[in-house]
Amino acid sequence: MAKRLTPIPFVGNPESRNLGIQDQRYVNIVFERVPTEVLKQHTIYCVKRPGISNEIQPVTTSTGRGIHSWALTGSTYSVFGNAIFSETSTLTASMNTSSGRCWFVEIPPSTGAAQLVICDGQDNYNITSTGVITQIDQADDADYPTSTLGPVAYLDGYLFQGASNGRIYNTAINTVSSWISGDYITADTHAGALEAIYIQKDQIMGFTKNRIEFFFNNGNPTGSPLLRIDQNTIGLGLASRESLAWSGEAACFVGENAGDGDAGRAIYLVQSLSKLRDISSPVINRFLTAEGPSISSCTAWMERVAGQLVYCLNLAVANRSFVYHFETGLWPEWETSSQARFNCVSATSRNGALYLQDASNGRIYTFNASTFRDSGSDFRVTLQPTRSEFGTPLRKQETGLSIIGDSTLSTVQVYANDDDATTTYTQVGEIDMTSPQKRTTRLGGFYNRAHQFRYEANSSFRVQAWQPEIKKYGV
Amino acid sequence: MEFEIQPSPLRNINRLDQRQNPAQSINYTAFIPPTITDEQYIIPDRQIGVAVQSVEILDAIANGSIAVLGTGRLVVI
Numbered sequence: 001m002a003k004r005l006t007p008i009p010f011v012g013n014p015e016s017r018n019l020g021i022q023d024q025r026y027v028n029i030v031f032e033r034v035p036t037e038v039l040k041q042h043t044i045y046c047v048k049r050p051g052i053s054n055e056i057q058p059v060t061t062s063t064g065r066g067i068h069s070w071a072l073t074g075s076t077y078s079v080f081g082n083a084i085f086s087e088t089s090t091l092t093a094s095m096n097t098s099s100g101r102c103w104f105v106e107i108p109p110s111t112g113a114a115q116l117v118i119c120d121g122q123d124n125y126n127i128t129s130t131g132v133i134t135q136i137d138q139a140d141d142a143d144y145p146t147s148t149l150g151p152v153a154y155l156d157g158y159l160f161q162g163a164s165n166g167r168i169y170n171t172a173i174n175t176v177s178s179w180i181s182g183d184y185i186t187a188d189t190h191a192g193a194l195e196a197i198y199i200q201k202d203q204i205m206g207f208t209k210n211r212i213e214f215f216f217n218n219g220n221p222t223g224s225p226l227l228r229i230d231q232n233t234i235g236l237g238l239a240s241r242e243s244l245a246w247s248g249e250a251a252c253f254v255g256e257n258a259g260d261g262d263a264g265r266a267i268y269l270v271q272s273l274s275k276l277r278d279i280s281s282p283v284i285n286r287f288l289t290a291e292g293p294s295i296s297s298c299t300a301w302m303e304r305v306a307g308q309l310v311y312c313l314n315l316a317v318a319n320r321s322f323v324y325h326f327e328t329g330l331w332p333e334w335e336t337s338s339q340a341r342f343n344c345v346s347a348t349s350r351n352g353a354l355y356l357q358d359a360s361n362g363r364i365y366t367f368n369a370s371t372f373r374d375s376g377s378d379f380r381v382t383l384q385p386t387r388s389e390f391g392t393p394l395r396k397q398e399t400g401l402s403i404i405g406d407s408t409l410s411t412v413q414v415y416a417n418d419d420d421a422t423t424t425y426t427q428v429g430e431i432d433m434t435s436p437q438k439r440t441t442r443l444g445g446f447y448n449r450a451h452q453f454r455y456e457a458n459s460s461f462r463v464q465a466w467q468p469e470i471k472k473y474g475v
Numbered sequence: 476m477e478f479e480i481q482p483s484p485l486r487n488i489n490r491l492d493q494r495q496n497p498a499q500s501i502n503y504t505a506f507i508p509p510t511i512t513d514e515q516y517i518i519p520d521r522q523i524g525v526a527v528q529s530v531e532i533l534d535a536i537a538n539g540s541i542a543v544l545g546t547g548r549l550v551v552i
Binding site for chain 2: 202203214216217229231232234266270273274275276277278
């Protein structure tokens with residue numbers, strides 16, 4: 001007689017034994033945790049990720065380099081190729097660079113005039129609230145730092161900018177365009193090349209390739225106002241500034257210590273300027289290491305998606321996107337309808353809407369939890385739990401399989417891989433998700449089996465667990 | 476792996492200089508309590524846990540007749 005096993009939750013992290021897609025992974029979903037504190041319980045739902053909808057297209061084809069919503073003007077500013085746009089209006093189409101990430105920082109009105117500063121790693125572009133844009137480089141101010149890295153930060157009336165020579169320069173107070181040649185501090189405790197700067201609370205973090213140094217505004221009467229907090233220096237650095245993303249008081253990045261080689265890569269979270277910890281797993285760390293120098297081609301963003309904060313890291317060589325969920329600490333993957341990495345490179349939000357920037361087609365999308373297709377194309381949800389022999393190494397038969405989840409349109413296709421040496425999954429059943437009983441039968445015999453569940457319809461999809469019915473042969 | 480990050484230390488005294496910190500619009504001066512003499516005595520364990528609303532007491536603090544030391548003692552001069 002077949003035995004109905006305990007429901008197995010659709011929850012898990014990537015378990016790839018190599019850099020393939022053979023083992024456990026959950027694709028194009030978000031894990032949603034609903035706690036019930038009074039009962040000391042929580043429920044984990046596995047929910048289809050939102051789809052992207054075409055919003056605006058400032059330019060038809062161009063490299064996406066960053067977007068930012070400026071609350072002061074209520075507009076979204078974006079950089080595509082060598083052009084800066086406010087919504088669909090071109091502010092400039094003559095930037096000195098046409099690729100690479102651009103960095104944004106808002107300057108408050110207390111400095112004299114509110115401005116949005118965009119840095120492309122060569123020049124600054126200062127935008128006023130009325131849309132007047134001013135390019136700042138060495139021709140405008142001979143003291144403007146050469147070889148800036150891109151990341152900019154504002155603190156107490158100063159604009160800070162890192163340079164490849166390890167210096168963190170600052171403007172004269174309450175200006176964003178007047179630089180002073182001697183006003184800098186150097187991030188060089190352990191001789192690592194400066195990669196980026198980033199501010200959290202009242203400290204500016206200087207990320208070098210092998211250390212993170214922390215600076216605060218010491219109010220020095222001359223030179224840089226910053227002073228290093230020596231005891232805060234951390235013995236790991238930033239693999240690539242392209243991996244750095246933040247939202248509120250949380251920032252994530254791919255860390256490494258270049259002095260120890262790049263095999264030590266991991267993803268780190270620094271939160272509320274109190275703790276810095278690694279959040280990735282050995283499986284994900286292997287992908288990071290395999291990127292090699294191409295880690296500088298990754299893209300990353302952090303935003304709230306469907307009610308929870310996520311960090312999305314898109315890896316170029318692996319062509320995969322890993323998405324960290326702060327609520328659960330889990331890492332599902334996201335991909336396009338053609339099973340490539342999620343193709344959005346930057347994110348921002350305004351008035352409750354989330355906007356994503358495409359890597360190459362000049363589009364800005366909305367990312368709404370009530371959208372279930374990507375620009376009109378269906379994409380696949382893949383739930384691939386870990387392989388099991390279901391309690392016995394003997395050959396057995398799967399007489400039935402049920403899904404515990406919400407009713408929705410269409411079907412879930414059930415696939416199986418019964419040979420650990422291969423990566424091929426074969427369809428063994430189909431479950432009607434419109435039916436109250438979400439069950440399929442006669443799924444065949446095996447020694448051990450890895451299941452795979454696919455859902456591709458234009459509809460919501462929320463499940464909790466699956467429940468196989470297993471019968472040993474001869475019993 | 477987890478690392479602790481310490482908060483910023485007290486800022487340089489220049490931080491109090493308006494020229495170094497024009498974003499701050501309120502002038503203030505730190506109160507430096509007078510030295511304790513033989514004629515003074517300390518009320519032990521008197522907690523200053525309530526808001527001081529008396530104008531006379533505020534005046535006394537301002538002119539140095541009463542000093543507030545630390546968080547737990549009221550010094551009457």
